Amino acid sequence: MCGIIGYTGKKQALPFLQRGLKKLEYRGYDSVGVAVQDIGVTIVKRQGRIEDLIPFTGGLVGFCGIGHTRWATHGKPSERNAHPHRAGKYALVHNGILENYRELKEELSRLGVSFESETDSEVIAALFSVYGEHGLLAAAKEVLPKLKGSYAIAVISEEEKGKIFVSANGSPLVVGKSEHGYFLSSDLPALACFAPFFAALSDGESALLCEGGVAFFNGSLEKTEKEFVRHGLLPQETEKKGFSSFMEKEIFEIPFAVQRTIDRMERIPLPFEESVRGADRLIFTACGTAYHSCLVAKWLAENILRIPCECVLASEFRYNRPLLTAKTVVFAVSQSGETADTLACAKMVKETGGTLIGVTNVAESSLSRITEYCLVTVAGVEIGVAATKSYLSQLSCFYALFYRLGNRGLFACKQIPFYENKALFSYEEELNRLAKRCQEAKSVFFIGRGLDYAVAVEAALKMKEITYRFAEGYAAGELKHGTLALIDEDSVVIALVTQSPLAEKMENAVAQVSSRGAKVALLSDDDKYTSREFCEKYAIESALLLPKGEEFSPLVAIIPIQRLVLKVANLLSLDPDKPRNLAKSVTVE
Ligand code: G6P
Numbered sequence: 409m410c411g412i413i414g415y416t417g418k419k420q421a422l423p424f425l426q427r428g429l430k431k432l433e434y435r436g437y438d439s440v441g442v443a444v445q446d447i448g449v450t451i452v453k454r455q456g457r458i459e460d461l462i463p464f465t466g467g468l469v470g471f472c473g474i475g476h477t478r479w480a481t482h483g484k485p486s487e488r489n490a491h492p493h494r495a496g497k498y499a500l501v502h503n504g505i506l507e508n509y510r511e512l513k514e515e516l517s518r519l520g521v522s523f524e525s526e527t528d529s530e531v532i533a534a535l536f537s538v539y540g541e542h543g544l545l546a547a548a549k550e551v552l553p554k555l556k557g558s559y560a561i562a563v564i565s566e567e568e569k570g571k572i573f574v575s576a577n578g579s580p581l582v583v584g585k586s587e588h589g590y591f592l593s594s595d596l597p598a599l600a601c602f603a604p605f606f607a608a609l610s611d612g613e614s615a616l617l618c619e620g621g622v623a624f625f626n627g628s629l630e631k632t633e634k635e636f637v638r639h640g641l642l643p644q645e646t647e648k649k650g651f652s653s654f655m656e657k658e659i660f661e662i663p664f665a666v667q668r669t670i671d672r673m674e675r676i677p678l679p680f681e682e683s684v685r686g687a688d689r690l691i692f693t694a695c696g697t698a699y700h701s702c703l704v705a706k707w708l709a710e711n712i713l714r715i716p717c718e719c720v721l722a723s724e725f726r727y728n729r730p731l732l733t734a735k736t737v738v739f740a741v742s743q744s745g746e747t748a749d750t751l752a753c754a755k756m757v758k759e760t761g762g763t764l765i766g767v768t769n770v771a772e773s774s775l776s777r778i779t780e781y782c783l784v785t786v787a788g789v790e791i792g793v794a795a796t797k798s799y800l801s802q803l804s805c806f807y808a809l810f811y812r813l814g815n816r817g818l819f820a821c822k823q824i825p826f827y828e829n830k831a832l833f834s835y836e837e838e839l840n841r842l843a844k845r846c847q848e849a850k851s852v853f854f855i856g857r858g859l860d861y862a863v864a865v866e867a868a869l870k871m872k873e874i875t876y877r878f879a880e881g882y883a884a885g886e887l888k889h890g891t892l893a894l895i896d897e898d899s900v901v902i903a904l905v906t907q908s909p910l911a912e913k914m915e916n917a918v919a920q921v922s923s924r925g926a927k928v929a930l931l932s933d934d935d936k937y938t939s940r941e942f943c944e945k946y947a948i949e950s951a952l953l954l955p956k957g958e959e960f961s962p963l964v965a966i967i968p969i970q971r972l973v974l975k976v977a978n979l980l981s982l983d984p985d986k987p988r989n990l991a992k993s994v995t996v997e
Pocket residue numbers: 695696697698741742743744745746747750793794795990991992993994
């Protein structure tokens with residue numbers, strides 16, 4: 409959700425800003441801008457993507473600069489609302505939401521300050537200008553205590569050569585170090601290819617970057633020590649490597665992500681083991697796709713450990729006044745580890761009691777920093793906005809965890825990547841045919857029961873995000889309580905049939921939708937349901953025989969669906985990596 413990049417050092421800043429912004433585009437992409445310091449500070453910004461900005465940046469020279477790619481919250485996407493914002497001698501970029509910006513804006517207006525944009529961010533720039541007579545640090549001492557809400561900011565001044573002031577509170581910011589200068593970014597992968605060392609700011613911390621060094625400050629802006637550590641990210645991880653999109657590349661990386669995550673889960677100690685075994689309840693909380701991995705986790709934990717479990721959307725959980733006891737264990741799950749609602753839940757659990765366990769794909773994320781116990785999945789960097797390999801790595805993390813806690817051993821889990829490989833390289837014709845159907849359809853329904861239902865809701869989310877088709881994941885047993893009213897010849901229904909105790913009940917559901925004229929497709933690991941005879945009986949147009957899965961089916965069945973969704977996006981000429989109105993990491997509420 410918005411991306412920040414910055415550089416100060418011995419080299420020209422613009423090429424770093426441009427490359428960094430390109431890598432940050434998945435965080436937001438409705439407008440983009442840079443500010444480069446030379447004799448003064450020159451700002452260039454545009455509505456649109458980085459490609460739309462580059463032709464206008466030709467004359468920007470200077471060794472210090474900041475850049476921003478925006479996902480609009482306050483004020484529509486436009487050049488005026490794009491960052492950086494200038495106020496007097498200062499230029500500022502901001503991620504996050506300033507909750508008291510109206511009050512501050514009124515105060516500043518009374519002092520005669522005028523505003524060009526509708527953003528909350530410009531208010532912070534204006535504050536720097538009003539309190540900025542004695543420079544960046546002195547201004548920050550006045551400005552920061554006035555800000556309520558979440559922010560990561562980077563500010564430069566016309567008068568302080570080579571200096572960038574940065575501060576973070578509730579929104580991530582990392583400082584990077586290389587032999588030729590210092591970098592800053594809202595996310596590590598964007599600066600990983602420039603700087604081998606990084607230091608992440610904790611909430612309330614600030615830093616002043618100069619060409620030859622950096623000073624860190626605590627919440628009271630007193631100097632503090634912070635170490636740079638080497639990160640393990642390889643620059644190639646953020647390249648497409650010949651695939652047509654990041655989403656496609658990341659789908660094909662699934663078996664590796666799963667294998668690495670299971671290997672890691674096999675090795676690590678589980679210091680919270682007794683807390684989980686003795687828990688009165690396990691609660692899983694997350695947003696989006698991560699929430700859907702929680703649905704599978706709940707099923708697994710209940711079936712293997714026989715402990716009552718609950719899944720709660722993080723945006724609900726944080727306001728629900730939940731009843732937590734000292735024996736409750738809460739799993740906060742977030743690929744990025746930066747999702748505002750999930751972090752808020754984690755903080756709430758820390759304050760109210762219970763055991764908190766984070767699950768994230770980013771070892772340096774805010775979630776891993778605030779949780780005492782954190783399980784790190786090993787999917788590698790995920791750039792596509794819609795989660796694919798990170799979902800599978802969350803699932804494999806839960807399978808390995810609950811299999812270990814249930815003393816089942818991980819042998820069966822370790823076979824999964826082979827099945828996944830098969831799912832990646834099969835079904836090409838069937839998927840092409842089905843993609844055409846989905847392209848033409850008014851709506852696409854995914855139906856299933858048990859674990860298949862958990863997969864169905866994730867499948868529908870992928871279809872919505874990437875193809876903008878109306879899609880719904882439905883518990884097949886509920887069809888006749890409402891959704892059946894929507895089924896007609898313009899609907900595609902994709903039935904998941906991998907849970908043998910429920911398979912016959914799924915047959916009823918398939919019969920119901922088929923007789924209403926829907927175009928029906930079916931995924932099953934039982935050849936009875938993919939046989940010609942069965943397909944003819946219910947006019948099933950595409951039937952995909954999955955490797956035998958049962959309990960593991962969520963780790964396999966979603967793969968052909970992710971591939972399907974990608975194919976539909978291609979047919980519709982949509983960019984699967986940057987779905988409209990969405991952002992990879994939702995760091996604001
Ligand atoms: C956004 C992304 C989704 C993701 C969700 C949760 O909405 O577009 O793909 O599932 O955030 O993100 P998290 O990083 O917390 O897993």
